[in-house]
Amino acid sequence: MFTPPAVERLAWPLADEAGVIVECLRADTLDSEISGNKAWKLRLPLARALSEKRGIISCGGGWSNHLHALAAAGARLGIETHGLVRGHPEAPLTPTLADARDNGMRLSFVSRAEYRQRDQPDFARRHGEGVWIPEGGGCVEGVAGLAPLAQALAEPVPGESAPQLVLLACGSGTTLAGVLSALGERDGLRVIGVPTMNHGDQLYHRVRRLLAESGGSQQKTPEWGLWLGAQAGGFAKAPDWLIQFIQRFEAETGVAVEPVYTAKLFATLAHHLANGLIARGTRIRVLHSGGLQGRRGYPALQAI
Structure with missing residues (x-):
């Protein structure tokens, strides 16, 4: 990988x-499944989650490459993953989200209005605990990885x-x-x-x-x-x-x-x-x- x-x-x-x-x-x-730049942006948060014995929570859209890769990596490494998805729960799952679900990712759907608050400090805490990875892996660990x-x-x-x-x-x-x-x-x-x-x-x-x-x-x-x-x-x-x-x-x-x-x-x-x-x-x-x-x-x- x-x-x-x-x-x-x-x-x-x-x-x-x-x-x-x-x-x-x-x-x-x-x-x-974990192709391109996604593996590299995820490698340090994945290592931290393993070290701290915690799950990972992140966010993305219905076709998010980031969530797709995170779910697959979590499944292989035994890390629980939780994806906050911009969209409606009653809508059919995209193939991307279906893959994420099949890889064990818990999916929670949030409105567009709430999703716009994804950069707020308490956004992730409203939905659960775990190592937080911003959308697209946009954080210091993602940069370093x-x-x-x-x-x-x-x-x-x-x-x-x-x-x-x-x-x-x-x-x-x-x-x-x-x-x-x-x-x-x-x-x-x-x-x-x-x-x-x-x-x-x-x-x-x-x-x-x-x-x-x-x-x-x-x-x-x-x-x-x-x-x-x-x-x-x-x-x-x-x-x-x-x-x-x-x-x-x-x-x-x-x-x-x-x-x-x-x-x-x-x-x-x-x-x-x-x-x-x-x-x-x-x-x-x-x-x-x-x-x-x-x-x-x-x-x-x-x-x-």
């Missing part, structure tokens, strides 16, 4: 035409040069903060986060806050920034053009992606490549953050 994933050079015609090298850190291949994944993102493939540009999709901003915190100041490397929700510009402040909480306001990081405009209509929205991009990208590269994070990440990279916005000769390392279980929410992808 916590083995650094392999780096794969993509055979992508668009990258070849642009004269760049695109490598993919295939964190999606680590585990069928990403250190091995961050090193894998920056290390050169044997016999090759190190990447000059690292790209990753952003939801809570935890993975971006974890990568920046672990890598420290590093010449010749730029790290770019691609927010996939509306108001992605607000992520600057969240990432800076996570960095300050993790290592202090003076913490050194690589040069970093955000590529905005990747939301494609909003979080988890998948317009026809994005579905068509997924179909084309998967046919060309053989790498499966999903509409919430990774498809929007690669579509944004494709835009930059097609418009000559990345210098020829650049070596790019892209994090595939998993989440492929979420494809089940998009009927147009079921036939692929």
Whole structure:
């Protein structure tokens, strides 16, 4: 579960035409249930729950990759898990939540109004006891747990040069903060986060806050920034053009992606490549953050 994933050079015609090298850190291949960046964000809270002999309580939506991974990890490690889900108990369970339930997660449904209070100090205590993990693993432990994944993102493939540009999709901003915190100041490397929700510009402040909480306001990081405009209509929205991009990208590269994070990440990279916005000769390392279980929410992808 916590083995650094392999780096794969993509055979992508668009990258070849642009004269760049695109490598993919295939964190999606680590585990069928606890894939991508989720395992790394969870590893320290899981260790603390085991040490303290406590359960874990967290929150998410009906298609939450975070809750899906947490439930599977809890089942394997013998840790009780409790998921606070934004939604209505009378609604049919999504396949994601059905998996979580089958892995022993207790599911409690909260209204949208109450869910908006999830960052309040007493939110978790209203619903039970246990090690609290914020939505998406967005906490100091989540940031610190990403250190091995961050090193894998920056290390050169044997016999090759190190990447000059690292790209990753952003939801809570935890993975971006974890990568920046672990890598420290590093010449010749730029790290770019691609927010996939509306108001992605607000992520600057969240990432800076996570960095300050993790290592202090003076913490050194690589040069970093955000590529905005990747939301494609909003979080988890998948317009026809994005579905068509997924179909084309998967046919060309053989790498499966999903509409919430990774498809929007690669579509944004494709835009930059097609418009000559990345210098020829650049070596790019892209994090595939998993989440492929979420494809089940998009009927147009079921036939692929």
